[in-house]
Every structure is written in C-alpha cells, then in structure tokens.
Amino acid sequence: MLKYLVRRLLAAIPVLLGLSVVLFAFVHLLPGDPVAALLGQHATPELTAQIREQLGLNKPLYEQYVIYLGQLLSGDLGKSVINNRSVVSELALRFPGTIELTGAALVFAIGLGIPLGRLAARHAQGWTDGVVTVISLLGISIPIFILGYTLQFFLSVQLKWLPTSGRLDPRTHLDAVTNFMLVDSLLAGRLDVFVDAVKHLILPAIALGSIPLAIITRITRAAVLDVANEDYVRTARAKGLSERRVDDRHVMRNAWLPVVTVIGLQVGGLLAGAVITETVFSWNGVGRYVVEAIQDHDYLVVQSTILVFALIFLAVNLLVDVGYAFLNPRIRFS
C-alpha cells in the first residue's frame, strides 16, 4: 500500500511538469501581453520596452520557463504583474470559497444522483426511468450560466426564497478565521449566519452540480443494472433476502466502483465550472481570480493557479483509487 502510494506520488511529478510546460506555452501564445494590460493608454514604446525588461519578458521563452520552474520548486507561486499581490496569499483568501462551493455542488450531485440512479435502475424502462433520464439530459445539456441566471430569476427574483449572489448577507459582520463561512459562522456561535451561508450556497451549488448530477445518475443507473443481472444477485434473492438487503449488500456494494471513479473525475469538471459559477453568483473564489488573470494575461497567476487545480485533481483521484480497497476488499495494491 505504502509502496503504491509512493509510486503514484512519483508518477504525479512528470504529469505536473508536463502540464507546467503546456500551460506556460499556452498562456504565452495568447495574443497580447500583460504589459499592454498594465500600461493601457499610457503605453509608449520606451515604457513598454522598459517594463518588459523589468518583468523579464524580453528573455527567450525557454529561459523564462526555467526561471518560473526554479521559483515553483522553491515553493514560490509568484506575484501578480497587475497588482503585485502574491499568488499564495490570494489563494489563501479565495480557495476556501471555491472549496465550499465545489464541496456543496458535489454533495448535491452525489446526494441526489445516486438515489436517482438507483431509482431509475429499479424501474428501468418505466416512466420513472424516463423522468430521471430527462432530468439528467437537461442537467448535462444546459450551460451553467443559463441555469444560474434561470435559477436566480425564478427562485430569487420571483419567489424571493434565496439570495441571488455572494457568500453571506453583506450586512453581516463575521470575523474571518478560516474563510470557510460555514466554519467561521459556527466558530462565532452564530447559527443565523450559518443558515444564511447555507442559503447563499444553494443556488450556485445546484448550478455547478447539475452536470455531475446528470453524469452520476446515469453511471449509477448503468452500474446497478449491470450488477442486477449477476448470478450472485439472483442467488441472494433466491435465498429470500429482502429487496432492500439485496440492493444494499449485493448490488450497490459491487456497483460502487464505477460510480466512485466517475465522482473522482468530476472534481476536474467542478473546478472548471467554478470559473463560470463564481462569476454568475459574484462568489468570492479562485474561479473569478483566474478569469480576471486570464483577461489581464497575468501569466504567473494563471499558470500557478491552474497548476494548483491540477494538483487537487490528482490528489482527489489518488484518494479515489485508495478508496477502492475499502469499497472492494478484493482489490489489493501492489
């Protein structure tokens, strides 16, 4: 097990290195550069040249990459060219918001997707299955921003059930400890604020979680149907076990593997979706940070933040793989 973990961690190194090269090339190949964003109308040829030199942008690309890599290896994610703030401190401020949002979206997608998938499988080909299929098709085909605005319009503007945007009522004062609103509100002993934070989470979590919900539902349905025809399930039924017991102990236990794999893969999609969701819901997180940095061609911020995204994605998938062993004792790591 330990050997397996070490091997996986070592394997992540070339992946991250390769990604850093691709990212570096990608952001540098975009038309325009950060100096234009920095200087705007104050650009003069002399000033542009001077700033390019100051930022090291006049060096050959490979040299710039090596410098960047050196910084990364020493744990320095760099600074924004535009406002001089360090990427690490901005991430510390904004990542909790993104984690809270993606976490809630995942809870929504799993919490609803698995029961729906099981329900659809149990009534395969019936009308329940049809309804679930339509829901999941809608979930997967409606873009997040359209769903986001639609939810805002109906549930906030029309019905006034939930707030449109932000992480808390702006009138609330809450001392930032962890920057997780759900945690900070409890630390402050403010149940009302906790409830408010949950209310603010609901719409963005639904918008962001809609695609994973659809995928998890479909995969669960397929996995359950796949297992339901196995001999051991028929045997279980034959020996008179209740449907519920058959379902829980024999069907789901075996259906979990593909479902968990897919959940792990969804984390990447959630981080990408957060970029849009955070803009639509004025959510203070890393997604908006990346959007602003891309608009400014703020090279280091884009590269470093997306690398952190990649790191999270790799870590989650490693956890998923390790999780297999617990879900299915037949799996051994060697």
Place this chain on the structure above:
Amino acid sequence: MLRFKPAALIASTAILFAACQGAASPAPSATSGASSAPSASGASSAPSESAAPSTAVKEGGDLIVGLPGDMVEADPSLVSDSNSSYIQLNVIEGLLGVKPGTLADVIPVLAADLPEKSADGLTYTFKLRPNVKFHDGTDFNADAVVYNYDRQKNAPKPLQDAYNYYFGAVFGWGADSNLKSVEKIDDMTVKFTLVHPQSNFLIAQAPLPQFGIQSPAALKAGDADNPDPGKSPYAQGQGGTGKSMVGTGPFMFKEWTPNDHVTIVKNPNYWDTANVAHLDSVTFKPYADQAAELNALQAGDIDLAQTIAPNDIATLKTDTKFQVIDRGESCNIGNLEMNLKSKPLDNQHIRTAIAYALNKQSYIDAFYAGLAEPADNFMPPATQYYKPLGLPTYDPDKAKSEIQASGLSGDALTLTFYYPSDVARPYMPDPKGLAQAIANDLEAVGFKVNFKTEGWRTGYLADEALGKFPMFLLGWTCDWPGPDNFLVTAFFHFQGDKPNPEFAYGPPELKAAFDKGATAPDDATAQQAWGDAQDILKRDLPFVPLVHSKPPAAASADVMGFKGAGNLNELLNSVWLNR
C-alpha cells in the same frame, strides 16, 4: 499635466485606466462663483433626485449598493479607479467639494469659504472650518492640511510611479511640482503657493477624494506611506473604524472584505449637523456581471445599482417597484477617433465627409436607450468654457460632395476601423453594434470599411495609444469637468513638442493655446485661451465626436433622496429608505 512616470507602475497602472476610461469614473466639477475660475458652464440641468420626498424622512436602515468592481486600496491617495473613489467620497472630505447633484458648482467643505486668490494667481489662502474632528477623534486643523499635501507631494518614488496618479496629474511631485508649498499661517489658515498660475486649481481638486484630508495620526499609525501598499495596514483597510480611510465625512469606514464588500457607517458626530446621514450604514458590493446585478436588484438583494446596462432600462421602467434615476448632465464623450498619419484620414475632406455621414441620433436611439445627446464639441456641454462648435451634422449628400472634393476614389476610400471586442463603457455600451452602425452609414456614402478588433485590456488601449489604429472607437469620462481634462489629458497632450502619437495631430498654435489656458492667472485669459483651442479643433476636425451619454442608476422604489451626478460624485448622506 498627466505626467506619467514610467518606472514602477507595475502595480498601479491597472488602476489608472480603470479611472480614466473608467466604467464610470470619479469625479469632476467646475467652479461656480469661485473667486477665480468661473464656470462658463455652471449649467445644471436639474439632475434628478430619486423619488420626491413627499413623506417625512425616515431615519435608519442599511443601504446596499451594487458597484461594477471592488475597492482597490483603502487610501484615496493610492487609487484612481472609479469604484474606490465612489466609496471614499462619502468618508473623506477635502477643502473643496462639489455641490451635491451638480457637476460644476465648487463649494467649500473643510474650508470655511472659497479661498482668497492673489492677483498674480500664485497663492490661494484658505480659512479652515473650525470644530471639525476626524473619525478617530483627532482635530482637523492647518497642521492636518499641511501634512496631507506634503505627504502626497513627497510620496516615495514607488508610490508616485505606480499609485499616486491624481496628485501627479494635477500638481506633479517633489521638486517638479507646481505646488511650491502649503504653509500653516495659523491653526485655522493655510496658504498654497504655486510655481506658475494654474487655472484648474479649484476645479481639479474639488471633485476628487484624492485631495481629501485624512487624519495624520491614523496615517502615521497605519504606515500609510510604506512604498509597498501591501505592507501598509492603513491601505489594506483591515483594522476597522479609525484605522483606515479616516476622514471627516458623513460616513465612517467600517470594514472591507476584498472582492466581497465594503461597509461604511453613519458618522453621528458629523460637523454639518444639517446633513448628518439618515442611513445607519451603506454596504457596497462588487458585481462582475451586469445580468447578475440586475437580478440582485430585482430580488431585493441590493437597493441601488450604481450603473445598469441601457438594455435593462425598459425592464425596470415598467415595474413600479423600481426607479431609473437620471443623473442630469453628461460628463463624458464617445468618439470616432482617428490617426492623422494614416491614409485617407490625413485628408481633411475625408474626415469632414465621415462627420457628415454619421447619423448620431440613430446610434443614441439604438445603443444608449435614448439617454445621450449628439456631440458638438470635443468635450461635453457641462465643461468649463464649453462653446457649441457647429460641427458637421448628418447629411449624406454633403458627405458625398466632400468625398468628391478629396479627389479620392475606389480603394483609396477603404477605412480600417477598430473596435474593442470585450468591453462596455458608459460612452459606448455596445462597441460592436455601434461600429457596425457607423460602418453602414459610411458605406452608404461610398466608403469601404475593414473591421478589426482587439481585447480591451490585452491590446486595444495600449495599441491605440501607440498610434497603431487608423480609426477607432474610444471616449473619456471626466475626472473634472475642465477643458484641460478632455482636450489635454484625454486627447491632444504633447510630449515635449511632439503631439500624442494616438492621433498624430497637434499644430503649434494648439499647444500654445493649451499652455496659455493651463497657466492663465485669471478667468478672462483662461476663457480666451480655451476658446481658441476649441476653434482650432473645429477648424481641423482631427476626429469625429459622437455622443455624450447619460448612464442612469437604478434603485428600489423606496430609496429616496439620492442625488445623482454625471461624474458619479454622489454623496449618500441625503439618502433614506421609505420602508
């Protein structure tokens, strides 16, 4: 003016353009009866106040305001963007201000009266308002005024280069500053001495919170002059009331959660007892997205949207739960700008033909929801020393005869036309649509249009400034409603004797008029010089001014007493909630 020093700017320039070309920019205003600079303009076209207060004013309540972006630093001397200024105006006051609801009426605020100006135009003596205290409880007096001006004049080099834009633009720094000295005469009197007379002395300072007076004790305690604002607790705004943004205004700073909100609270001890704030607090929330902001307004999550897209006006006007607030006179200009180095725009007949070809009113109807007026000058009518120029108006036949007079035909009539791909500005809410409408008009008289586009921040602004665009859409929202802020700062400034490469236009007589106007010791001289500059621009028509837009605010119907101003110089102490 507009001395822009290279060097560092790394941090700040971001801020700069935000301000100048800003989504809505800060300040401005002219003088009214000031002892010196008189405003030719003065004209206040009754800027509207939100809903007539027929019922008795209700005290208390919290107002939530949606802004297009977040505050940048919690010290006005370090910012030049419109969002920071909009918030800070309500907290920090200067010696002078602008009468609420007007663009151009300069009034004394922390000064007891308008200053006494010497005959040579070189000194201004201010009597200060007595018995005023800063939000940290310390006294406002001559020492505080001297400290604030000296602090900015002698700001550390990195702050000059990268942050402290307006002080440099209006006075310049250190030994190069036109502000020779600010001296304490007695506890309640200060004297400003200039190197050369400066005709915008009052009008440029009055609207800008950058010339506000902050508590010296708090500035020192918060290390406000640290060359890296990231290390200054004062600039970072994390200490609460009395630690950052410590002014004398009707509201006091309370808290700032970056990217989320800024809250200011009522100053119960405000010196102007007749104008103590009605509201308990105001919270400003940034919205990156206008559709989300509109939803937030309609859902009741915010009470006031500082700016709304023209497309949304009709929706809100039909709903009695909301009001669309006219801000009165415009303080901006949207243009079809040109570089006179490029052919065929170097030919005056061609520029005149373009001016005749454009149906400005049709653009106003299509893209500004009717909330704009056709431009007849290179600055809006509310500007000091403005005069109508009688520029060409829509007449396709005259356009065709001008083309004929130019002697050009066929491919020589091809115009390369740039518009920004990813931005909306108060003076051009829909650049692509506007560009297409203009192209239709141009093609109707015989031109051929070749479109090009670039990202606003990732090339457009820098490339047009470098003179790479032959013909392009751009504009300006005033910092102050003086002729220099439009004609010089925004457009035809000179670098030495060389004209701004953006337009490649600037005859020597224009420079002479600018210099004479900027250093005029008296009003008559200033009026004459700025009038001459406008005549030269009319003669040469270096580009075609299009519109002066009037972007409205929108609010819940129960928001009362809001006084809008075209430059967004809006004090919220008069606002109350009828709920």
